[in-house]
Amino acid sequence: MPYVNLKITKDGVTKEQKAELVRGITDLLVRVLNKKPEHTHIVIDEIDVENWGYCGVLTSEYRANDKD
Amino acid sequence: MPYVNLKITKDGVTKEQKAELVRGITDLLVRVLNKKPEHTHIVIDEIDVENWGYCGVLTSEYRANDKD
Amino acid sequence: MPYVNLKITKDGVTKEQKAELVRGITDLLVRVLNKKPEHTHIVIDEIDVENWGYCGVLTSEYRANDKD
Amino acid sequence: MPYVNLKITKDGVTKEQKAELVRGITDLLVRVLNKKPEHTHIVIDEIDVENWGYCGVLTSEYRANDKD
Amino acid sequence: MPYVNLKITKDGVTKEQKAELVRGITDLLVRVLNKKPEHTHIVIDEIDVENWGYCGVLTSEYRANDKD
Amino acid sequence: MPYVNLKITKDGVTKEQKAELVRGITDLLVRVLNKKPEHTHIVIDEIDVENWGYCGVLTSEYRANDKD
Numbered sequence: 001m002p003y004v005n006l007k008i009t010k011d012g013v014t015k016e017q018k019a020e021l022v023r024g025i026t027d028l029l030v031r032v033l034n035k036k037p038e039h040t041h042i043v044i045d046e047i048d049v050e051n052w053g054y055c056g057v058l059t060s061e062y063r064a065n066d067k068d
Numbered sequence: 069m070p071y072v073n074l075k076i077t078k079d080g081v082t083k084e085q086k087a088e089l090v091r092g093i094t095d096l097l098v099r100v101l102n103k104k105p106e107h108t109h110i111v112i113d114e115i116d117v118e119n120w121g122y123c124g125v126l127t128s129e130y131r132a133n134d135k136d
Numbered sequence: 137m138p139y140v141n142l143k144i145t146k147d148g149v150t151k152e153q154k155a156e157l158v159r160g161i162t163d164l165l166v167r168v169l170n171k172k173p174e175h176t177h178i179v180i181d182e183i184d185v186e187n188w189g190y191c192g193v194l195t196s197e198y199r200a201n202d203k204d
Numbered sequence: 205m206p207y208v209n210l211k212i213t214k215d216g217v218t219k220e221q222k223a224e225l226v227r228g229i230t231d232l233l234v235r236v237l238n239k240k241p242e243h244t245h246i247v248i249d250e251i252d253v254e255n256w257g258y259c260g261v262l263t264s265e266y267r268a269n270d271k272d
Numbered sequence: 273m274p275y276v277n278l279k280i281t282k283d284g285v286t287k288e289q290k291a292e293l294v295r296g297i298t299d300l301l302v303r304v305l306n307k308k309p310e311h312t313h314i315v316i317d318e319i320d321v322e323n324w325g326y327c328g329v330l331t332s333e334y335r336a337n338d339k340d
Numbered sequence: 341m342p343y344v345n346l347k348i349t350k351d352g353v354t355k356e357q358k359a360e361l362v363r364g365i366t367d368l369l370v371r372v373l374n375k376k377p378e379h380t381h382i383v384i385d386e387i388d389v390e391n392w393g394y395c396g397v398l399t400s401e402y403r404a405n406d407k408d
Contacts, residue, residue: 001177001348001349001392001394001399002346002347002348003139003177003179003346003347004121004344004345004346004347005344005345005347006342006343006344007315007342007343007344007345008341008342008373008375009341011373013373015118015126015128017372017373018118018119018121018126019125019126019129020372021121021368021369021372021373022121022124022125022126023124023125024364024368024372025121025365025368026121026123026124027124028361028364028365028368029361032357032360032361032364033348033353033357033361035348037123037124038122038123039394040121040122040123040124041120041121041122041137041139041177042120042121042122043075043115043119043120043121043139044119044120044121045115045119046119047315047317050287050290051290051315051316051317051318052313052314052315052316052341053290053291053293053294053297053298053312053313053314053315053316054310054312054313054314054341054379055298055309055310055312056294056295056298056299056309056312057291057294057295058287058290058291058294059341060287061291069144069145069188069190069195069245070142070143070144071142071143071207071245071247072140072141072142072143072325073140073141073143074138074139074140075138075139075140075141076137076138076169076171077137079169081169083322083330083332085168085169086322086323086325086330087325087329087330087333088168089164089165089168089169089325090325090328090329090330091328091329092160092164092168093161093164093325094325094327094328095328096157096160096161096164097157100153100156100157100160101144101147101149101153101157103144105327105328106326106327107190108325108326108327108328109205109207109245109324109325109326110324110325110326111207111279111319111323111324111325112323112324112325113319113323114323120137122137122175127137140393143247151390151398151400154390154391154393154398155393155397155398155401157393158393158396158397158398159396159397161393162393162395162396163396173395173396174394174395176393176394176395176396177392177393177394178392178393178394179347179387179391179392179393180391180392180393181387181391182391183247183249186219186222187222187247187248187249187250188245188246188247188248189208189222189223189225189226189229189230189244189245189246189247189248190242190244190245190246191230191241191242191244192226192227192230192231192241192244193223193226193227194219194222194223194226196219197223205280205281205324205326205331206278206279206280207278207279208276208277208278208279209276209277209279210274210275210276211274211275211276211277211383212273212274212305212307213273215305217305221304221305224304225300225301225304225305228296228300228304229297229300232293232296232297232300233293236289236292236293236296237280237283237285237289237293239280243326251383251385254355254358255358255383255384255385255386256273256381256382256383256384257344257358257359257361257362257365257366257380257381257382257383257384258273258311258378258380258381258382259366259377259378259380260362260363260366260367260377260380261359261362261363262355262358262359262362263273264355265359273381275343275381275383313341313343313381315343
């Protein structure tokens with residue numbers, strides 16, 4: 001039954017990292033809540049830094065300021 | 069008022085299929101809940117098979133294993 | 137793989153109506169996209185009319201104005 | 205067409221505050237994107253502090269630590 | 273704590289407009305709910321007009337009919 | 341930046357289990373994607389078994405059939 005939606009910024013996350021996240025979250029749900037892997041769905045949304053606002057500005061701008 | 073979010077894997081769903089899904093879901097909400105079509109919004113998210121985890125692995129891997 | 141999230145206002149929808157919605161959406165996904173029922177999850181969120189804004193006002197207010 | 209989902213912690217937000225949020229977001233979408241109020245839906249989800257994790261802990265715990 | 277998800281149709285919204293939406297929503301949450309900008313995240317999803325159903329049809333079709 | 345939404349059925353999950361899920365997911369995001377805990381938000385939605393459809397029926401019914 002678990003459905004997990006993971007939203008992260010589009011920063012070149014690799015296929016291996018996505019696989020590790022899916023394995024880690026699924027194992028956690030099996031261990032803590034005794035959920036079945038065959039009922040567990042995880043969707044990863046990669047969001048453009050221009051489409052993620054944080055601290056009142058776009059992340060693209062936030063990161064530029066952070067570097068200055 | 070109904071808002072429906074349909075997440076499916078990115079498998080080349082055609083425009084006609086999307087139109088059929090929208091018509092079918094809208095008709096269902098009208099028939100079962102007497103909702104107004106002009107208040108009914110349906111968003112279809114097509115998710116890359118590398119971004120959908122199922123059974124502890126990425127769908128791309130799940131399908132490859134399924135074929136073996 | 138399909139995950140469907142249906143948000144409706146909390147208007148006393150019955151268990152039978154929810155079952156009809158789940159059956160209808162699942163059948164539609166099987167017919168149109170050849171999806172497997174055992175991979176299809178549907179979550180119904182019932183939202184208080186004070187927590188659903190429409191046309192710039194809360195639905196509770198929108199409906200009161202609609203009656204006048 | 206805009207659909208907005210606002211998730212906030214359940215902290216006794218009043219009906220008037222919700223109305224102000226709905227009015228403010230709708231006006232912003234009209235002004236910036238020229239959207240129609242009658243196409244704009246806003247759903248406010250109030251999340252229990254035990255169901256919102258932040259900084260690796262539940263918000264209930266985060267706030268208790270913050271007070272110490 | 274606020275998390276806001278804004279879904280709009282993919283109509284060439286500019287970076288400046290997105291920044292204005294993020295600033296406006298963040299300011300509103302600070303003013304109305306006294307939320308901290310550094311706890312406020314806003315994700316903008318731009319949805320293809322073929323993936324947004326309204327009034328029982330795809331938005332692409334709805335807009336074509338609207339022009340006739 | 342990560343925002344995680346975990347939807348599970350309302351089965352009496354304890355505060356300790358929720359804390360363990362939040363800790364586990366946050367640690368995973370730090371380890372795999374080097375994310376900052378102070379930017380990581382996790383919302384747990386507990387869904388009534390009558391509001392979660394699976395295999396074409398409500399979970400309440402699915403579980404009853406499963407027992408027979």
